[in-house]
Amino acid sequence: MTELVPVGVAGLGRCVPDKVLTNFDLEKMVDTSDEWIVQRTGIRERRIAGEGTVTSTLAIQAARQALEHAGVDPLDLDLVVCATVTGDQPFPATACRIGFDLGAKNAGGFDVAAACSGFVIASQVGANMVRSGQFRRVLVVGAEILSRILDYTDRNTCVLFGDGAGAALYTSLADAKGQGEFLGGSMSMEGGAEDVLANPGGGSRFPASLETIEKRLHFMKMGGTKVFRFAVRVFADLVRRVVEQYGREQIGVIIPHQVNQRIIEAAMEQVGLPMDLVFSNIDRYGNTSAASVPIALREAYDAGRLQKGKLVVMPAFGAGMAWGHLLLRW
Numbered sequence: 001m002t003e004l005v006p007v008g009v010a011g012l013g014r015c016v017p018d019k020v021l022t023n024f025d026l027e028k029m030v031d032t033s034d035e036w037i038v039q040r041t042g043i044r045e046r047r048i049a050g051e052g053t054v055t056s057t058l059a060i061q062a063a064r065q066a067l068e069h070a071g072v073d074p075l076d077l078d079l080v081v082c083a084t085v086t087g088d089q090p091f092p093a094t095a096c097r098i099g100f101d102l103g104a105k106n107a108g109g110f111d112v113a114a115a116c117s118g119f120v121i122a123s124q125v126g127a128n129m130v131r132s133g134q135f136r137r138v139l140v141v142g143a144e145i146l147s148r149i150l151d152y153t154d155r156n157t158c159v160l161f162g163d164g165a166g167a168a169l170y171t172s173l174a175d176a177k178g179q180g181e182f183l184g185g186s187m188s189m190e191g192g193a194e195d196v197l198a199n200p201g202g203g204s205r206f207p208a209s210l211e212t213i214e215k216r217l218h219f220m221k222m223g224g225t226k227v228f229r230f231a232v233r234v235f236a237d238l239v240r241r242v243v244e245q246y247g248r249e250q251i252g253v254i255i256p257h258q259v260n261q262r263i264i265e266a267a268m269e270q271v272g273l274p275m276d277l278v279f280s281n282i283d284r285y286g287n288t289s290a291a292s293v294p295i296a297l298r299e300a301y302d303a304g305r306l307q308k309g310k311l312v313v314m315p316a317f318g319a320g321m322a323w324g325h326l327l328l329r330w
Protein backbone atom coordinates (compact mmCIF):
# COMPACT_ATOMS: atom_id res chain seq x y z
CA MET A 1 0.00 0.00 0.00
CA THR A 2 1.31 3.44 -0.92
CA GLU A 3 1.29 6.05 1.81
CA LEU A 4 -1.51 8.60 1.81
CA VAL A 5 -0.51 11.98 0.37
CA PRO A 6 -1.49 15.14 2.31
CA VAL A 7 -3.66 17.16 -0.10
CA GLY A 8 -3.85 20.91 -0.68
CA VAL A 9 -5.82 23.42 -2.73
CA ALA A 10 -3.34 24.90 -5.18
CA GLY A 11 -5.66 27.29 -7.00
CA LEU A 12 -9.16 28.74 -7.08
CA GLY A 13 -11.19 30.26 -9.91
CA ARG A 14 -14.64 31.63 -10.65
CA CYS A 15 -16.61 33.00 -13.56
CA VAL A 16 -20.06 34.53 -13.82
CA PRO A 17 -21.73 35.78 -17.00
CA ASP A 18 -21.91 39.55 -17.50
CA LYS A 19 -25.68 39.79 -17.94
CA VAL A 20 -27.47 40.81 -14.74
CA LEU A 21 -31.12 39.93 -14.11
CA THR A 22 -32.46 42.04 -11.26
CA ASN A 23 -35.54 41.52 -9.12
CA PHE A 24 -37.03 44.52 -10.91
CA ASP A 25 -36.53 42.74 -14.24
CA LEU A 26 -38.35 39.72 -12.80
CA GLU A 27 -41.23 41.94 -11.65
CA LYS A 28 -41.94 42.44 -15.37
CA MET A 29 -41.89 38.70 -16.09
CA VAL A 30 -43.87 37.08 -13.23
CA ASP A 31 -46.15 38.17 -10.39
CA THR A 32 -43.44 38.98 -7.87
CA SER A 33 -41.75 41.97 -6.25
CA ASP A 34 -38.27 43.05 -5.29
CA GLU A 35 -39.51 43.40 -1.72
CA TRP A 36 -40.81 39.77 -1.58
CA ILE A 37 -37.65 38.31 -3.08
CA VAL A 38 -35.30 40.30 -0.83
CA GLN A 39 -37.28 39.56 2.34
CA ARG A 40 -37.77 35.85 1.66
CA THR A 41 -34.40 35.02 0.10
CA GLY A 42 -31.87 37.87 0.37
CA ILE A 43 -31.40 37.78 -3.42
CA ARG A 44 -31.23 41.11 -5.30
CA GLU A 45 -29.88 39.99 -8.66
CA ARG A 46 -28.45 36.98 -10.49
CA ARG A 47 -26.30 36.41 -13.58
CA ILE A 48 -27.71 34.88 -16.75
CA ALA A 49 -25.65 33.30 -19.54
CA GLY A 50 -26.07 34.87 -22.95
CA GLU A 51 -27.04 33.08 -26.13
CA GLY A 52 -24.26 30.83 -27.38
CA THR A 53 -22.73 30.41 -23.93
CA VAL A 54 -22.85 26.84 -22.68
CA THR A 55 -21.94 25.42 -19.30
CA SER A 56 -18.42 24.46 -20.39
CA THR A 57 -17.80 28.07 -21.55
CA LEU A 58 -18.17 29.31 -17.96
CA ALA A 59 -16.41 26.25 -16.53
CA ILE A 60 -13.34 26.75 -18.72
CA GLN A 61 -12.96 30.38 -17.64
CA ALA A 62 -13.18 29.41 -13.97
CA ALA A 63 -10.76 26.53 -14.60
CA ARG A 64 -8.22 28.78 -16.34
CA GLN A 65 -8.27 31.17 -13.40
CA ALA A 66 -7.70 28.29 -10.96
CA LEU A 67 -4.80 26.95 -13.06
CA GLU A 68 -3.23 30.41 -13.35
CA HIS A 69 -3.62 30.91 -9.62
CA ALA A 70 -1.77 27.64 -9.06
CA GLY A 71 0.78 28.21 -11.83
CA VAL A 72 -0.09 24.82 -13.34
CA ASP A 73 -0.11 24.01 -17.05
CA PRO A 74 -3.22 22.18 -18.38
CA LEU A 75 -0.90 19.51 -19.81
CA ASP A 76 0.01 18.57 -16.25
CA LEU A 77 -3.57 17.82 -15.21
CA ASP A 78 -4.39 14.17 -14.49
CA LEU A 79 -8.15 14.46 -14.06
CA VAL A 80 -11.00 16.92 -14.67
CA VAL A 81 -14.20 16.47 -12.67
CA CYS A 82 -17.22 18.64 -13.43
CA ALA A 83 -20.08 18.90 -10.98
CA THR A 84 -23.20 19.95 -12.86
CA VAL A 85 -26.86 19.17 -13.49
CA THR A 86 -27.00 21.48 -16.50
CA GLY A 87 -24.11 20.18 -18.58
CA ASP A 88 -23.69 21.10 -22.23
CA GLN A 89 -25.82 18.05 -23.11
CA PRO A 90 -26.94 14.87 -21.25
CA PHE A 91 -23.82 13.13 -22.52
CA PRO A 92 -20.90 13.09 -23.15
CA ALA A 93 -19.59 14.44 -19.87
CA THR A 94 -19.04 18.20 -19.84
CA ALA A 95 -15.70 17.45 -18.14
CA CYS A 96 -14.47 16.00 -21.46
CA ARG A 97 -15.26 19.25 -23.30
CA ILE A 98 -13.59 21.27 -20.53
CA GLY A 99 -10.47 19.10 -20.68
CA PHE A 100 -10.36 19.27 -24.49
CA ASP A 101 -10.76 23.06 -24.65
CA LEU A 102 -8.21 23.59 -21.88
CA GLY A 103 -5.70 21.43 -23.74
CA ALA A 104 -5.52 18.95 -20.85
CA LYS A 105 -4.35 16.20 -23.17
CA ASN A 106 -3.09 13.93 -20.43
CA ALA A 107 -6.20 14.04 -18.22
CA GLY A 108 -9.26 11.84 -17.81
CA GLY A 109 -12.65 13.33 -17.04
CA PHE A 110 -16.15 12.68 -15.80
CA ASP A 111 -19.15 14.56 -14.39
CA VAL A 112 -20.72 14.37 -10.95
CA ALA A 113 -24.48 14.92 -10.79
CA ALA A 114 -25.26 15.85 -7.21
CA ALA A 115 -27.03 19.17 -7.84
CA CYS A 116 -26.30 21.79 -5.18
CA SER A 117 -23.98 19.39 -3.31
CA GLY A 118 -22.04 18.66 -6.49
CA PHE A 119 -18.92 20.67 -5.79
CA VAL A 120 -18.39 19.51 -2.22
CA ILE A 121 -18.92 15.89 -3.28
CA ALA A 122 -16.76 16.15 -6.42
CA SER A 123 -14.04 17.86 -4.38
CA GLN A 124 -13.92 14.96 -1.96
CA VAL A 125 -13.70 12.52 -4.88
CA GLY A 126 -10.95 14.57 -6.57
CA ALA A 127 -8.95 15.31 -3.44
CA ASN A 128 -9.07 11.69 -2.34
CA MET A 129 -7.71 10.65 -5.77
CA VAL A 130 -4.70 12.81 -4.96
CA ARG A 131 -4.54 11.51 -1.39
CA SER A 132 -4.47 7.91 -2.67
CA GLY A 133 -1.41 8.69 -4.77
CA GLN A 134 -3.15 7.72 -8.02
CA PHE A 135 -3.20 11.28 -9.43
CA ARG A 136 -1.11 14.38 -8.77
CA ARG A 137 -3.31 17.20 -10.06
CA VAL A 138 -7.10 17.06 -10.14
CA LEU A 139 -9.23 19.97 -11.33
CA VAL A 140 -12.74 20.12 -9.87
CA VAL A 141 -15.24 22.51 -11.44
CA GLY A 142 -18.80 23.31 -10.36
CA ALA A 143 -20.68 24.87 -13.27
CA GLU A 144 -24.32 25.52 -14.07
CA ILE A 145 -26.55 27.33 -16.52
CA LEU A 146 -29.74 26.90 -14.54
CA SER A 147 -31.50 29.62 -16.53
CA ARG A 148 -31.91 27.07 -19.36
CA ILE A 149 -34.03 24.77 -17.17
CA LEU A 150 -35.95 27.47 -15.30
CA ASP A 151 -39.61 28.08 -16.03
CA TYR A 152 -39.89 31.86 -16.27
CA THR A 153 -43.65 31.55 -15.73
CA ASP A 154 -43.14 29.88 -12.31
CA ARG A 155 -42.41 32.47 -9.62
CA ASN A 156 -41.71 29.72 -7.07
CA THR A 157 -38.46 28.81 -8.78
CA CYS A 158 -37.37 31.36 -11.38
CA VAL A 159 -36.52 34.10 -8.87
CA LEU A 160 -34.10 31.90 -6.92
CA PHE A 161 -31.46 30.68 -9.35
CA GLY A 162 -28.63 31.99 -11.51
CA ASP A 163 -25.70 30.89 -13.67
CA GLY A 164 -21.96 30.63 -13.01
CA ALA A 165 -18.93 28.44 -12.43
CA GLY A 166 -16.17 27.96 -9.88
CA ALA A 167 -13.10 25.73 -9.77
CA ALA A 168 -10.48 24.34 -7.42
CA LEU A 169 -7.24 22.55 -8.22
CA TYR A 170 -6.22 19.78 -5.80
CA THR A 171 -2.56 18.74 -5.58
CA SER A 172 -0.26 17.39 -2.90
CA LEU A 173 -0.03 19.82 0.01
CA ALA A 174 3.65 20.38 -0.84
CA ASP A 175 2.76 21.36 -4.44
CA ALA A 176 -0.05 23.62 -3.22
CA LYS A 177 2.55 26.11 -1.99
CA GLY A 178 0.99 27.25 1.23
CA GLN A 179 -2.64 27.29 0.16
CA GLY A 180 -5.37 25.42 2.06
CA GLU A 181 -5.12 21.84 3.25
CA PHE A 182 -7.89 19.38 2.41
CA LEU A 183 -9.05 17.79 5.68
CA GLY A 184 -12.02 15.78 4.38
CA GLY A 185 -15.76 16.16 4.59
CA SER A 186 -18.92 14.11 4.39
CA MET A 187 -21.52 12.81 1.94
CA SER A 188 -25.06 11.80 2.87
CA MET A 189 -28.40 11.33 1.15
CA GLU A 190 -32.07 10.91 1.83
CA GLY A 191 -33.52 9.10 -1.18
CA GLY A 192 -37.06 8.82 -2.55
CA ALA A 193 -37.31 12.58 -2.96
CA GLU A 194 -37.73 12.86 -6.73
CA ASP A 195 -40.80 15.09 -6.36
CA VAL A 196 -39.19 17.62 -4.01
CA LEU A 197 -36.59 19.17 -6.29
CA ALA A 198 -36.02 17.89 -9.81
CA ASN A 199 -35.84 18.39 -13.54
CA PRO A 200 -38.24 15.50 -14.28
CA GLY A 201 -38.22 15.32 -18.09
CA GLY A 202 -35.71 13.81 -20.48
CA GLY A 203 -34.54 10.80 -18.48
CA SER A 204 -35.76 7.19 -18.46
CA ARG A 205 -38.71 8.06 -16.19
CA PHE A 206 -40.20 10.69 -18.49
CA PRO A 207 -38.37 10.50 -21.83
CA ALA A 208 -38.80 13.57 -24.00
CA SER A 209 -42.15 13.59 -25.80
CA LEU A 210 -44.80 16.07 -26.83
CA GLU A 211 -46.51 15.30 -23.51
CA THR A 212 -43.43 16.09 -21.40
CA ILE A 213 -43.11 19.38 -23.24
CA GLU A 214 -46.78 20.24 -22.78
CA LYS A 215 -46.56 19.41 -19.07
CA ARG A 216 -43.41 21.54 -18.82
CA LEU A 217 -41.48 18.60 -17.38
CA HIS A 218 -38.19 19.81 -18.82
CA PHE A 219 -38.18 22.67 -16.34
CA MET A 220 -37.12 22.56 -12.71
CA LYS A 221 -39.87 21.70 -10.19
CA MET A 222 -39.55 22.37 -6.49
CA GLY A 223 -41.45 22.04 -3.23
CA GLY A 224 -39.83 25.09 -1.64
CA THR A 225 -41.04 24.62 1.93
CA LYS A 226 -39.81 21.00 2.12
CA VAL A 227 -36.41 22.07 0.80
CA PHE A 228 -36.31 24.94 3.29
CA ARG A 229 -36.86 22.69 6.33
CA PHE A 230 -34.46 20.03 5.05
CA ALA A 231 -31.76 22.62 4.31
CA VAL A 232 -31.89 24.25 7.76
CA ARG A 233 -31.77 20.84 9.49
CA VAL A 234 -28.81 19.38 7.58
CA PHE A 235 -26.85 22.66 7.40
CA ALA A 236 -27.07 22.98 11.20
CA ASP A 237 -26.14 19.31 11.60
CA LEU A 238 -23.05 19.61 9.37
CA VAL A 239 -21.74 22.70 11.18
CA ARG A 240 -22.44 21.14 14.59
CA ARG A 241 -20.31 18.11 13.65
CA VAL A 242 -17.34 20.34 12.79
CA VAL A 243 -17.76 22.30 16.04
CA GLU A 244 -17.84 19.03 18.03
CA GLN A 245 -14.74 17.64 16.31
CA TYR A 246 -12.57 20.76 16.16
CA GLY A 247 -14.08 23.34 18.53
CA ARG A 248 -15.81 26.60 17.74
CA GLU A 249 -12.63 28.70 17.93
CA GLN A 250 -11.02 26.74 15.07
CA ILE A 251 -13.63 27.89 12.55
CA GLY A 252 -12.40 30.80 10.43
CA VAL A 253 -15.23 31.01 7.95
CA ILE A 254 -18.34 29.10 6.92
CA ILE A 255 -19.02 29.19 3.18
CA PRO A 256 -22.36 27.44 2.75
CA HIS A 257 -24.17 26.59 -0.44
CA GLN A 258 -25.71 29.96 -1.30
CA VAL A 259 -29.30 28.81 -1.01
CA ASN A 260 -31.35 31.47 0.74
CA GLN A 261 -30.23 34.04 3.33
CA ARG A 262 -33.09 33.00 5.64
CA ILE A 263 -31.99 29.34 5.54
CA ILE A 264 -28.42 30.38 6.37
CA GLU A 265 -29.57 32.61 9.25
CA ALA A 266 -31.95 29.97 10.67
CA ALA A 267 -29.25 27.26 10.61
CA MET A 268 -26.64 29.53 12.22
CA GLU A 269 -29.12 30.42 14.94
CA GLN A 270 -29.79 26.71 15.58
CA VAL A 271 -26.10 25.99 16.13
CA GLY A 272 -25.67 29.19 18.13
CA LEU A 273 -22.98 30.75 15.93
CA PRO A 274 -22.85 34.40 14.82
CA MET A 275 -23.61 35.38 11.22
CA ASP A 276 -20.27 37.17 10.90
CA LEU A 277 -18.64 33.75 10.52
CA VAL A 278 -20.53 33.27 7.25
CA PHE A 279 -19.42 34.35 3.80
CA SER A 280 -22.42 35.04 1.57
CA ASN A 281 -22.78 36.47 -1.92
CA ILE A 282 -26.34 35.31 -2.50
CA ASP A 283 -27.56 38.90 -2.94
CA ARG A 284 -25.57 39.14 -6.21
CA TYR A 285 -25.84 35.67 -7.72
CA GLY A 286 -28.81 33.83 -6.20
CA ASN A 287 -28.48 30.06 -6.01
CA THR A 288 -26.10 28.69 -8.67
CA SER A 289 -26.33 25.06 -7.52
CA ALA A 290 -22.98 23.25 -7.95
CA ALA A 291 -21.25 26.55 -8.77
CA SER A 292 -22.31 28.38 -5.61
CA VAL A 293 -19.68 27.08 -3.16
CA PRO A 294 -16.63 27.42 -5.47
CA ILE A 295 -17.66 30.92 -6.62
CA ALA A 296 -18.05 31.96 -2.99
CA LEU A 297 -14.78 30.22 -2.04
CA ARG A 298 -12.78 32.23 -4.59
CA GLU A 299 -14.55 35.46 -3.58
CA ALA A 300 -13.89 34.74 0.10
CA TYR A 301 -10.22 34.23 -0.79
CA ASP A 302 -10.13 37.55 -2.69
CA ALA A 303 -11.83 39.27 0.25
CA GLY A 304 -9.19 37.95 2.68
CA ARG A 305 -11.76 35.85 4.54
CA LEU A 306 -9.69 32.63 4.48
CA GLN A 307 -7.58 32.95 7.63
CA LYS A 308 -4.23 31.17 7.90
CA GLY A 309 -4.49 28.09 10.09
CA LYS A 310 -8.28 28.30 10.49
CA LEU A 311 -11.00 26.02 9.18
CA VAL A 312 -13.02 26.75 6.05
CA VAL A 313 -16.33 24.88 6.42
CA MET A 314 -18.47 24.37 3.32
CA PRO A 315 -21.85 22.72 3.93
CA ALA A 316 -24.05 21.98 0.89
CA PHE A 317 -27.45 20.38 0.37
CA GLY A 318 -30.02 20.01 -2.36
CA ALA A 319 -31.78 17.71 -4.81
CA GLY A 320 -31.51 14.03 -4.09
CA MET A 321 -31.75 14.93 -1.29
CA ALA A 322 -27.96 14.83 -1.30
CA TRP A 323 -25.92 16.71 1.28
CA GLY A 324 -22.44 16.91 2.69
CA HIS A 325 -19.59 19.22 3.52
CA LEU A 326 -16.06 20.01 2.47
CA LEU A 327 -13.49 20.95 5.09
CA LEU A 328 -10.22 22.80 4.48
CA ARG A 329 -7.65 24.31 6.81
CA TRP A 330 -6.27 27.47 5.22
Ligand code: UT7
Pocket residue numbers: 031032033036037040041116155156159160197222224225227228259260287289317318319
Ligand atom coordinates in the same frame (compact mmCIF):
# COMPACT_ATOMS: atom_id res chain seq x y z
O1 UT7 B 1 -30.49 24.37 -3.46
C1 UT7 B 1 -31.77 24.09 -3.00
C2 UT7 B 1 -32.75 24.79 -3.88
N1 UT7 B 1 -33.95 25.13 -3.22
C3 UT7 B 1 -34.16 26.33 -2.63
O2 UT7 B 1 -33.31 27.17 -2.59
C4 UT7 B 1 -35.53 26.57 -2.04
C5 UT7 B 1 -35.59 26.59 -0.57
N2 UT7 B 1 -36.85 27.21 -0.18
C6 UT7 B 1 -36.98 28.54 -0.11
O3 UT7 B 1 -36.01 29.25 -0.32
C7 UT7 B 1 -38.31 29.11 0.29
O4 UT7 B 1 -39.18 28.06 0.64
C8 UT7 B 1 -38.93 29.97 -0.86
C9 UT7 B 1 -38.12 31.24 -1.03
C10 UT7 B 1 -38.96 29.16 -2.15
C11 UT7 B 1 -40.34 30.37 -0.50
O5 UT7 B 1 -40.36 31.08 0.71
P1 UT7 B 1 -41.46 30.73 1.82
O6 UT7 B 1 -41.27 31.70 2.89
O7 UT7 B 1 -41.30 29.26 2.13
O8 UT7 B 1 -42.80 31.07 1.07
P2 UT7 B 1 -44.01 30.10 0.74
O9 UT7 B 1 -43.59 29.05 -0.26
O10 UT7 B 1 -44.61 29.65 2.00
O11 UT7 B 1 -44.96 31.08 -0.01
C12 UT7 B 1 -45.56 32.18 0.66
C13 UT7 B 1 -46.39 32.93 -0.35
C14 UT7 B 1 -47.30 32.03 -1.18
O12 UT7 B 1 -48.50 32.73 -1.37
P3 UT7 B 1 -49.82 32.36 -0.51
O13 UT7 B 1 -50.07 30.91 -0.82
O14 UT7 B 1 -49.40 32.61 0.91
O15 UT7 B 1 -50.82 33.29 -1.06
C15 UT7 B 1 -46.58 31.92 -2.49
O16 UT7 B 1 -47.43 31.69 -3.57
O17 UT7 B 1 -45.54 33.59 -1.29
C16 UT7 B 1 -45.95 33.28 -2.61
N3 UT7 B 1 -44.81 33.29 -3.49
C17 UT7 B 1 -44.36 34.42 -4.08
N4 UT7 B 1 -44.80 35.69 -4.03
C18 UT7 B 1 -44.13 36.61 -4.73
C19 UT7 B 1 -44.00 32.27 -3.85
N5 UT7 B 1 -43.03 32.70 -4.68
C20 UT7 B 1 -43.24 34.04 -4.83
C21 UT7 B 1 -42.58 35.06 -5.55
N6 UT7 B 1 -43.05 36.32 -5.47
N7 UT7 B 1 -41.48 34.80 -6.30
